[in-house]
Amino acid sequence: MPENHATAKETKGASSVRTLLRLWPYLRPVRARWFAAGVVAVTASCLSLLIPLVLKWMVDGPVAERDPGGVWLGALYLLLLGVAEALLFGLRRWLVARPLTGVEAAMRADLYRHLQRLPVAFHDRWPSGQLLSRGTADLAMLRMFLTFPLMFIVVNGVTVVAGCAVLLAQDWLLGLILLVPVVPLIVICALFETKYALVARRAQDQVGDLTTVVEESVLGIRVVKGFGRHRAQAEAFRTLAVRLRGTELDKARLLAAIWAVIMTVPELAVGAALVLGTVRVADGAMSAGTLVAFLSTALALRWPVESIGFLLAMTQEAATATERYFEVLDEPVEEPACRPRAESVKAPGGGLRFDGVTFRYPDAPPGTDPVLARIDLHVRPGETMALVGATGSGKTTLTALVPRLHEVTAGRILLDGEDIATMERSRLRELVAVAFEEPTLFSASVGENVLMGAGGEADEGALRRALAVAQAGFVDGLPDGVRTQVGEQGLSLSGGQRQRLALARAVVGRPRFLVLDDPLSALDVHTEALVEAALRDVLRGTTALVVAHRPSTVQLADRVALLSGGRITAVGTHHELLRESAEYAWLMSGTEAEGGGSR
Structure with a gap:
């Protein structure tokens, strides 16, 4: 090894x-x-x-x-x-x-x-x-x-x-x-x-x-x-x-x-x-x-x-x-803010904005091209933006920058005009909720896993609403309902069940910003349709960036951004990109294998 x-x-x-x-x-x-x-x-x-x-x-x-x-x-x-x-x-x-x-x-x-x-x-x-x-x-x-x-x-x-x-x-x-x-x-x-x-x-x-x-x-x-x-x-x-x-x-x-x-x-x-x-x-x-x-x-x-x-x-x-x-x-921890607050000036316009964002992994060999290069993208307040791209184009990396799981190499990311680099991480992660393509559950009850998305402060009603949005009715059939212990990494559940609980965790706190990394990839087409219908109501009240591979997921979005080679090459509605972008039409045709996230 x-x-x-x-x-x-x-x-x-x-x-x-x-x-x-x-x-x-x-x-x-x-x-x-x-x-x-x-x-x-x-x-x-x-x-x-x-x-x-x-x-x-x-x-x-x-x-x-x-x-x-x-x-x-x-x-x-x-x-x-x-x-x-x-x-x-x-x-x-x-x-x-x-x-x-x-x-x-x-x-x-x-x-x-x-x-x-x-x-x-x-x-x-x-x-x-x-x-x-x-x-x-x-x-x-x-x-x-x-x-x-x-x-x-x-x-x-x-x-x-x-x-x-x-x-x-x-x-x-x-x-x-x-x-x-x-x-x-x-x-x-x-x-x-x-x-x-x-x-x-x-x-x-x-x-x-x-x-x-x-x-x-x-x-x-x-x-x-x-x-x-x-x-x-x-x-x-x-x-x-x-x-x-x-x-x-x-x-x-x-x-x-x-x-x-x-x-x-x-x-x-x-x-x-x-x-x-x-x-x-x-x-x-x-x-x-x-x-x-x-x-x-x-x-x-x-x-x-x-x-x-x-x-x-x-x-x-x-x-x-x-x-x-x-x-x-001795390893340096995440700093509470990358730039002094005195330098933080609110930019006009709200929503989620990527302003000249460039990212290179810290352990990348010298001289290698950045994973993301000069990303300029604006998700308007209350808008849902689908992010589409081939495997390895940098979609997952881009979504990880929003909650500052990684720090941008250059440029900035703004939430309602405020640079996230000047925010305390605790405040940033109260504003932004995430659901990853690979759902991770902990050795705790179903309810405890879902309520992690609200800091454990949401009530039973919020828990039930989140489970309903994620079409996680299977929970009631578990031995102890929401109190059922899911075991290490939730491996006692199916992939689709874990993914629905991860989605419920993302929406339970009703966040202002929602980042979803292909959250429906493990669902069958019928369950996916039900989840999408419930998600539409949730997405109306939030600003969302959704990584999508299926046309059905893309249709949840108001607009679509095409990420290619680490750059945003096209932005528009689903139908506009189908007409104007050959690469987008090819991706949506199903030629590209589904579910291929990027680093």
Whole structure:
């Protein structure tokens, strides 16, 4: 499969620390509890360093003096330290669990909110699976990192420093032996971090690709089954899964290598210290209790040292997840207005006007011709204008410019004399209602889907009127009527039923401007005739631009505009264009296949 925008992107040069610092605004509201949890965890870890000191006192004191009472007292001290350490770690988990779950929820809400504000061009470029993986797996990874690894990077760091101080205080010579491996370990960990960051990013991008394949296969299951393509889809999934498996194995190999080094080198140092310490005890240069305490302290530092590889790996994965998350949040949202209101001067005349409109897709290669070039068209107030053109002529693109799903490259679009580029999008989309050729329904009831066109504010009467206009009487035959859940994308309904509900959604709010992109293409001729008859009443009270392919739909319009090669080449009534335009007559003759929308 081709590389997409997300998977092709390489990891940036920013350090992991700088990347993770971008999470601070989300942590700020819970910083008190997070810092308190850090203090509790450091205290608990430092308590474990007191255990070797108690052992030293016991060996050099009660054990050497054969004092059972002192031994029992030392055992009590050890028990109390163990219980205190366990309670403090439990308190740490309680302190961070709830607030950091809230941090994850806040980040997910921000991501979803941002996605709703991003332009359509962004969603055209990004596979949905990549976005899903960022909102689910990546955020779950970040919550786990903030809850455990990030905390223990600090805790283990403090523990190692404090432990080294205790070791040097007990015996500086043995302490230096244990500190010898520090420099090579730092170098090895730096190399590991660089390599692991690249592999971690590749793995997370591949998870997004795999999610995309799964989502497309589920949503397109009827096509997959209808064409017997289940084996091909399974093979595509297997290829991506094998690729992801290989990347995960690369991660495992790197982690195994760093873990082997981190475990082996300190163990060699501890072994050397044990041999030297034993010799010194035999020579009388060190007490047995000091050696026991020294070795106990060294063993207490095993987990903080051995966890370095694991913590570095999780830190890199969290940094990659953070980078992927902010890649989406850094995308510019739709601006509320493209031009300052001060420059907005109402043009004379009302209705819908295209004034020198040119459009080129943002991702189009340099030097390519625009999709639309110098479009001049005026739909008068209360008029219905049919837009006719061959497949690929730019009809759908032109209609998408009216609600600003795309921004014009040049020129302007006016609604009742006001440039839409100066309008708030919320106000613009209250004025303009749309129905697309491919109807999209949501996992909600029939009524909720239709009332989306009125902001959910219309009453039952408006809902029933809209359903009547769209000839959607089939709703009453559904199990729960308008409360029937239509399922994901409304696939439990036929194409014609979905299209009628989409049309009802467009007219339910009685908009001033109506943009219909071939809204009747999936209807049979009898239902189409009934819908057209009902639409005539609706269209009398609105200014409408209707993409049409059938002569019957064209006859709904007062005038017709012919779009050819990205330009308006003729405007007139249906009968005038039949006489004056050979291309229009050819399109209406049925030679051009019906339903061919354009990008």
